[in-house]
Amino acid sequence: MKSIDKRNKLKEEAFSYRVSKDNRVFISWHGKQVMILKGKESEKFLSKVSKANTIEAQLIMAKITGNFKRGNEKTSKISKK
Numbered sequence: 001m002k003s004i005d006k007r008n009k010l011k012e013e014a015f016s017y018r019v020s021k022d023n024r025v026f027i028s029w030h031g032k033q034v035m036i037l038k039g040k041e042s043e044k045f046l047s048k049v050s051k052a053n054t055i056e057a058q059l060i061m062a063k064i065t066g067n068f069k070r071g072n073e074k075t076s077k078i079s080k081k
Helices: 040-051 054-065
Strands: 015-019 025-029 032-037
Touching (some): 015 054, 025 040, 025 054, 032 054, 040 054
Antiparallel strands (some): 015 025, 025 032
């Protein structure tokens, strides 16, 4: 695990999830929803997370969400000309 999380970002617990009545899984990053899983994907996710500890669960959610950040989250600076 040490080689995967070199900056200790998984300990921050940035990801969270909640399950709806119809077994849809809503994955959030810092409180903002980034992905919805349903059907077989949600069942597979829930079985993996139920067996994982906190850091492993964070890694599972990070891998599932993939590269949802593209670098455009920051506000751009307006340059004076």
